[in-house]
Amino acid sequence: KAGVTQTPRYLIKTRGQQVTLSCSPISGHRSVSWYQQTPGQGLQFLFEYFSETQRNKGNFPGRFSGRQFSNSRSEMNVSTLELGDSALYLCASSLGGRGMNTEAFFGQGTRLTVV
Amino acid sequence: AQTVTQSQPEMSVQEAETVTLSCTYDTSESDYYLFWYKQPPSRQMILVIRQEAYKQQNATENRFSVNFQKAAKSFSLKISDSQLGDAAMYFCAYRTPLRGNRDDKIIFGKGTRLHILP
Numbered sequence: 001k002a003g004v005t006q007t008p009r010y011l012i013k014t015r016g017q018q019v020t021l022s023c024s025p026i027s028g029h030r031s032v033s034w035y036q037q038t039p040g041q042g043l044q045f046l047f048e049y050f051s052e053t054q055r056n057k058g059n060f061p062g063r064f065s066g067r068q069f070s071n072s073r074s075e076m077n078v079s080t081l082e083l084g085d086s087a088l089y090l091c092a093s094s095l096g097g098r099g100m101n102t103e104a105f106f107g108q109g110t111r112l113t114v115v
Numbered sequence: 116a117q118t119v120t121q122s123q124p125e126m127s128v129q130e131a132e133t134v135t136l137s138c139t140y141d142t143s144e145s146d147y148y149l150f151w152y153k154q155p156p157s158r159q160m161i162l163v164i165r166q167e168a169y170k171q172q173n174a175t176e177n178r179f180s181v182n183f184q185k186a187a188k189s190f191s192l193k194i195s196d197s198q199l200g201d202a203a204m205y206f207c208a209y210r211t212p213l214r215g216n217r218d219d220k221i222i223f224g225k226g227t228r229l230h231i232l233p
Contacts (some may be wrong), residue, residue: 033220043206043223056220088158092221104210104221106152106160 002027004093004107012113018079021110023091025072031055031096032074033104034066037088046089049074050096078112086114117142119209121224128197129232135182136192136227138207144168148210149183151192154226155203163205166190194229202231 005024013019025032033056034046045058049068068074072093078085088111092104118141128134140149151163166174166183173181178195194201207224 035221035223042225045220045222048220058220090160092160103150103162103165105162109158111158 004091004105006089006091006107006110008110009108010111010113012115013081014115015081015083017081018077019081019112021076021078021089021091021112023074023076023093023107025074025091025093026105029093029095029105030072031094032068032072033092033094034074034076035090035092036060037090037109038086043090046076081114083114086112088112117144117209117211117222119207119222119224121205121207121227123227124225125228125230127230127232128194130197130199132197133193133195134197134229136194136205136207136229138190138192138224140188140190140207140209142188142209142211144211146211149181149190150208150210150221151179151181151190152206152208152223153201153203154206155200160206164192197231199231199233202229204228 007022031050033048035043037043046060047066048056052068063079066076088109090109091107094104120139147168149166153161153163164174164176164179166181173183180193182191204226206226208221210221
């Protein structure tokens with residue numbers, strides 16, 4: 001069974017640009033969550049998608065957005081990049097149904113560097 | 116709001132010895148899940164062990180076990196017979212089960228970097 005796949009693994013962008021990250025969850029998982037990991041702030045929750053709908057959102061500015069497709073694959077977009085957006089972005093998938101196992105499985109992350 | 120605190124930023128243990136990583140959390144919920152995740156240099160977050168709050172019995176996975184003290188809101192991880200491959204950042208995490216319209220997300224501690232000394 002394939003794990004969670006994130007692409008690309010590494011990305012270098014310039015301030016002001018926008019970026020799109022992709023996450024393919026484990027087959028059968030309908031929930032995809034995104035986290036930002038930085039040395040100073042640790043792991044912070046960005047948002048969660050379930051069945052193509054954003055179900056939960058963290059405290060990030062509107063420059064951070066996402067979406068989920070009918071095959072459960074998810075994309076995260078960051079517009080008008082700032083130096084502080086440099087981070088490891090992790091995607092996690094889980095079954096996601098209410099009352100179901102809440103175990104989350106993570107991808108290897110996308111390392112974004114903004115210069 | 117729920118919080119997770121790991122008070123040990125770094126720890127070291129001799130190979131083959133036992134080490135305990137501490138974690139405390141704060142919540143007003145009675146039903147929740149607790150996890151320990153391991154993040155090696157490869158950056159892949161790997162689930163080490165999980166504990167359901169309604170279960171009194173401490174979870175165990177091979178060399179990994181937890182000491183879950185619900186009243187004290189404490190959830191420590193014990194690694195027995197430490198191996199070089201255990202070197203990683205360990206994150207304690209909390210999650211409430213989905214119910215109604217309640218927000219659901221995983222809340223992580225800041226992590227403890229574990230070094231294994233040969």
